[in-house]
Amino acid sequence: MAADLVTIVVVSLYFLGMLAIGAWASKKIKNTEDYLVAGRSLGFWVFVLLMIGTVCSGMSLLGVSGLGYKVGWPTIWEQIFVPLSIGFCVIFFGVKLHNVAKTSGYMTVQDYLAHRYESPVALRSLAAVAGIIVSLIYLVGQYTAIAIVLMWLFAIPLWLALVIATLVTMVYTAIGGLYAVAWASLIQSVILIVGVIIMAPIIIFYAGGFTHVNEVMASINPNLVMPWNPSGAFAVPYIFSFAILLMVGLACAPHVINNVLSIKDVKYFKWAPLAAFLIYGAAMFLLKFTGFAGITMVNEGIFALPKVANAQDYVILYGIQYSIPHIAFWGIFAVIVLAAVMSTTDRLMLTIGAMVSWDLYKKVLRPDAPDKNVLLLSKIVVVLSAISTMILAINPPEMLAILIWMGIGVMLSTFAVPLLAGMYWRGATRQGALAAMSLGLVTALIFGFLNYFKVVFAGVNFATIPLHFSFYSFVIAIIAMIVVSIATKKTAEKILDETQTGWYISKD
């Protein structure tokens, strides 16, 4: 489709609105703490919607419906465990991190790891480098999603779509830091949730209604309406590893977990998990149903998907185009999709900026660097990360969801074990954390590569392994943590008490 004047105006207004938030937020930035953790001043709803906006990514609109279109009901577990990742993050990481950060002044999760494991250089650097790698993988998936929307909407070439998307997101993030990201996410999440609640039922109704959609799916292939596949991907063992991947992997991702350091009051953690699950869960289920509706619409010849490698990722866009009769609405729905994608992209770029400027530059390379230099470097890195991932996204991956899960899988294998063991096991040591993190990262990258490129090695076909590839590297990280920690010198009791390490969530 090619956009009309109304669509161009609506999308332009949205972009200008985001830039205005960046300009407003830039006036509140006085130091690095303001830039990276919004002065630890976020209220309940800004925090809840920031978490939803951070987790709700390009996959949430394009990938979720695309996967629903391709595999059907066996993928519905994604709609439970992704929203639940916010609760997992708040309950198992957030409470403790927030409490310790009150006295220790953490800016990033790497600050916690450096403190807990008495490793101001080695573990902090490894965690920051690992965080940058996984964030870049994840960011490529996000830019691909933005480009898909802009190409569809304006019928423009991929490179131009990527340049527009990158420039807008980069500018408001670079100038406004987490204040801009949080307030942009508030607006983006409201647009997304309201938009999906209005849009999805129209598409499902246009496809003949929920029951008809399921009946058509069952007639095409009975497995499309079953809760799991009989074997292979989305069989029961795979779904188990998939649940761990989404719930724990997303919860410990640096761009998600750093949000818990930005709230004003720990009491917000009381109802944030339930609020986020109900709001985000409702939107995610509706999105998946639009993918199911797409199966019916394609089957009944209402539309045909484009002949491109990642055709299923276009299903929601075509659903909108053919279900909503008035052209003026398309611009609004395009903004909904852009809001979902940009709310994660901005947070990822800021996280990369924090890891380079705070964790590597200020805490490792130049501890005496003045605050204004750290702040300037954060902004430069936001710009560089946007440009470099834009270049990487020029060749889009075969399937958006696969690339984004790969990023989450690497996050799970790298960060989950050092964080969970660090917070809940007093026996976890620095060497154990270094072993778990480095082995988790390396094995996840290797298994991810072998799985993605369908390699057969030593008689094992990595394309058809029964569990998600990240689960194997996650288990290797657990074993490395336990074995190495038992064999090495224990962490000082003073540090364990300062970091509230032990088998409890909160001492209160």
Added chain:
Amino acid sequence: MFGLPDITLLTVGITIVVVIAALLYWGLIFEGHD
């Protein structure tokens, strides 16, 4: 119901109820103090 097999409705429905009950329980017991 809804054109879905019972096993799909039961497994998905029970999981959602258990998750909501667990998060509700957390909300009721957590007393955070700053």
